[in-house]
Amino acid sequence: MATLRDVAREAGVSVATASRAINGLGNVTAPTKAAVMAAVKKLNFVPHSGARSLTRRKTDTVGVILPDLFGEFFSEIIRGIDLVAHESGMHLLLGNMHGSTHETAAAIAAMRGRVDGLLVMPPDLKPELLSDYLDPALPTVLLNYDAGSLDLPFVAVDNYRGAYAMTEALLARGARHVVHIAGPKHNRDARDRQRGFVDAMAKIGGVRNPAILPGDFSEESGLKAAGLLLQGQLPADAVFAANDQMAVGLIAGLAEAGKSVPGDVMVAGFDDIPLARHLNPSLSTMQVHIDRLGSTAMMMLLRILRGETLGSASATILTPALIARGTTAMAAQAMTAQP
Amino acid sequence: MATLRDVAREAGVSVATASRAINGLGNVTAPTKAAVMAAVKKLNFVPHSGARSLTRRKTDTVGVILPDLFGEFFSEIIRGIDLVAHESGMHLLLGNMHGSTHETAAAIAAMRGRVDGLLVMPPDLKPELLSDYLDPALPTVLLNYDAGSLDLPFVAVDNYRGAYAMTEALLARGARHVVHIAGPKHNRDARDRQRGFVDAMAKIGGVRNPAILPGDFSEESGLKAAGLLLQGQLPADAVFAANDQMAVGLIAGLAEAGKSVPGDVMVAGFDDIPLARHLNPSLSTMQVHIDRLGSTAMMMLLRILRGETLGSASATILTPALIARGTTAMAAQAMTAQP
DNA sequence: GTTAACAACGTAACCGGTTACACGGGCGAA
DNA sequence: TTCGCCCGTGTAACCGGTTACGTTGTTAAC
Missing domain, CATH: 3.40.50.2300 (Response regulator)
Incomplete structure (x- = not known):
């Protein structure tokens, strides 16, 4: 591999001049610059970024x-x-x-x-x-x-607000018994979303201790939650999963048991993964860019x-945005597919 | 930021010794090594990878x-x-x-x-x-x-064979008029898949010039292909899209027109993106790891x-593997959901 | 007791660039 | 003509590590 020294020798100049010519700094005559560039071409020299960053300190x-x-x-x-x-x-x-x-x-x-x-x-x-x-x-x-x-400095998603808004939307659509599927215990996002849900239930729905099922953000845990929901005597007309993956699992579990979404129970997720709009019915969720x-x-x-x-x-x-799709459609709309 | 020389001075040794101690090379007494390590801790020295890679040449x-x-x-x-x-x-x-x-x-x-x-x-x-x-x-x-x-050296996917196998599978399931939705013209994957399709149609189906619709691997182009398919007089009982994205668009287009998959027409894709198994019916495809x-x-x-x-x-x-799912299920199986 | 061998450590060159500073020449001003 | 300045270029130090080689001191072998 050719080094700057090689180029300088080939062009008959010093390394300093060669460096200046290559980097387009001033104080280099047109002919010298041309000579250097010719040498660069001939040896096909490519500057060694590692060495460069050492002196440039960037x-x-x-x-x-x-x-x-x-x-x-x-x-x-x-x-x-x-x-x-x-x-x-x-x-x-x-x-x-x-x-x-x-x-x-x-x-x-x-x-x-x-x-x-x-x-x-x-x-x-x-x-x-x-x-x-x-x-x-x-x-x-x-x-x-x-x-x-x-x-x-940091950039974060307002999980609390998002969860609050989604819960509010579910209640506005007539749900009375909203169940939350939580994310991993120690995950900050999961905890904030749960807080948003709990607060919205209390302030808007007037419910003190809303039902919360465990989960870990995985599709499987959503499926498991469906099992718990079906076999338990938990009253539920809407489920708010802490992320879309779990909502997907949940819907699969409900479908298997013959439950209709949103007819029997509304479902909502969080994240708006690409899959969400392709489900049938499509998944309502909080969109995070x-x-x-x-x-x-x-x-x-x-x-x-x-x-x-x-x-x-x-x-x-x-701030995430609410995307209302099929899984939270009102009864009247339940029949019309929403792309 | 502390440098190796700082560490050496602090420990009262030379840079060479410091370097050897830090890198665990031989020829360093336990006490000297301890002194160097103490200095490292004190100045919380972290080696400068850039400088190191310059001499190590890696x-x-x-x-x-x-x-x-x-x-x-x-x-x-x-x-x-x-x-x-x-x-x-x-x-x-x-x-x-x-x-x-x-x-x-x-x-x-x-x-x-x-x-x-x-x-x-x-x-x-x-x-x-x-x-x-x-x-x-x-x-x-x-x-x-x-x-x-x-x-x-390279690693590639056997697109030709995969497309051949999928086409063969469609024919084996009773399809007679298989239509291909191609990928971008200059894309190698797309071309190989198309070749595989054409060859299989000729050798197994006995069809010389099988129908091919243009596409560009995007969901939209799949949707467009559905339009062409529906308004044209093209006979088609199966469609093989060059990738899953297009298959997704295609299915959406067909559903909108009231066509049933796989009842009226079978559909297959390529890639096995995560979405594939979540569609309803689930998408048959070639699985690429x-x-x-x-x-x-x-x-x-x-x-x-x-x-x-x-x-x-x-x-x-x-070599990709064939994953047969709902969109290519035989008539009898068409009713049973395949997860 | 002398020497060879070796272990522990220091000095300095080097990796491949950048750049502060020195230097010589050309030119305008006094 | 002489002084000063600026422009184009070269020399060498430096970035922060690694390591070949040299030096010193100790021990084993003769």
């Missing part, structure tokens, strides 16, 4: 640390990040903590000297631990995580890297 | 260059790659060519000095162009691309990086 790369890479959720986040990063000529270095807390520290440490900034999504991590791992000198934006006590989560975080990071101060923009909260 | 990173990041297909590939990469302590640097050929060159060039090897998925690129862009010194494995004349595409390629790259020669293993072809 890598044009941001590290993205995610808890996992499974499913459309993470892929959408990455796409959103890439969209913005690409515009600014930034590269993405992927770090996967594979669920383990110990690996989180390793993943973050491995980023030193490779990236200019970090985008981190710490799923169930305690804030104190997180601040231990993080390098204060490395600009960092948190993904889908309300920093709380830490003064790190997952890609915006990534792109917003990336834009914040870019601003920090440019030296701007975020101020109040250092905490961005995305 | 980065422990592989570059992944994809045409896009949209949808489950790419996310599954990345996940497959990460699975294997992670085991070997490798990092992933994402490069997105965003569909443009010009950016492909830039994306590849930008990898110089950042990665030890490359995983490239060149969708509609001509082999000659590709070899121009690629650096012969950088180990490269092609994703979902039959290198053909180039002697680059997309994540294996990524993990296999990564394993090949790792072997090359270890200095092994791949030999005949330098070309891996994954």
Whole structure:
């Protein structure tokens, strides 16, 4: 592989001049620049980004640390990040903590000297631990995580409000006994959604201790919830699952038992995964623009890297939108397919 | 940020000793090593990977260059790659060519000095162009691309065989007039699938010029194809879409016109996207383990990086499996839901 | 007692770029 | 003519690590 020295020798100039010519800096005559460029072509020289980033003290790369890479959720986040990063000529270095807390520290440490900034999504991590791992000198934006006590910039989804709105909508459609299928115990999103549900039930429905079934965000747990619902004597005319995956499982379970949705019971989910609108009947849900989560975080990071101060923009909260589809259609509408 | 020299000074040793102690090389007394480690802790020193990779001449990173990041297909590939990469302590640097050929060159060039090897998925690129862009010194494995004349290792899906098998299955189920919805003209996958269809129709069905409708792998183009099918006088008792997305659009279009699937017409797709089994009726398709595409390629790259020669293993072809579901169920089975 | 061998550690070159500073020449102004 | 300035270019230090090689001190072998 040709180095800058090779190019300089070939062009009969010094490395400094060669570097300046290649990078288009001033103070280089047209003929010398041409000579250098000719040498570049001839040796097909490509600058060594690693070496360059060492002196420039910037890598044009941001590290993205995610808890996992499974499913459309993470892929959408990455796409959103890439969209913005690409515009600014930034590269993405992927770090996967594979669920383990110990690996989180390793993943973050491995980023030193490779990236200019970090985008981190710490799923169930305690804030104190997180601040231990993080390098204060490395600009960092948190993904889908309300920093709380830490003064790190973050972008998150307003899960509480979303769940509140969905519960309200179910009640408005005439449901009296709404059952919630919760997500994983320690998951922040899941907990916020549950809180929203409980509060809405209390304030709007006047119900103190609404029914809550356990779940873990997986389709299987939705199926299980259907079983519990059917065999139990729980009165239910609507079910609000903490995410779409569980709603999908739930609907499958209900269908198997001959229950009609929304005729016998309305169903709602959260996330608006692509599958939601293809179900039959289509699934009502809270739409979260997952890609915006990534792109917003990336834009914040870019601003920090440019030296701007975020101020109040250092905490961005995305509000999900209610998407009413077939599974919560009123009786009269139940027959008309809604695409 | 503390550097190695800071650590060495703090511990009262030379940089060489500090480096050896940190990296666990021999020839360091226990007490000196302890002193160095204490200094590391005190200054919380983290080695600068960029600088390290400069001398070591390896980065422990592989570059992944994809045409896009949209949808489950790419996310599954990345996940497959990460699975294997992670085991070997490798990092992933994402490069997105965003569909443009010009950016492909830039994306590849930008990898110089950042990665030890490359995983490239060149969708509609001509082999000659590709070899121009690629650096012969950088180990490269092609994703979902039959290198053909180039002697680059690759892993691909046997689209021809898959399409052949699916067409055969449709004919075996009694279909006489099978219509194909093709993918994008210049896409290799699409062309191979079409060839498989045409050949199977000729050899098994005895049909010379089977009906082929245009498409571009998008759901909309499937919907359009349904329109063409319905208004035309084309006889059709089965439709084989070149991918699942189009099949989904097609089914929606048929349902809107009151056509029954599989009663009036059978439908089959290709890819087995997660959505396929959730449709009603569920979609018959060719299952491709997309994540294996990524993990296999990564394993090949790792072997090359270890200095092994791949030999005949330098070309891996994954064979998709037929998944028969509801949309191709025989008349008798048409009533029973197949999960 | 001398020497060879080896273990522990230090010095400095090097990876491949960038860039501060030095230097020489051409030109305008006094 | 001489001085000063600026422009184009070269020299060398530097980024933060690794490592070849040299040095010192200890021990085993003669």
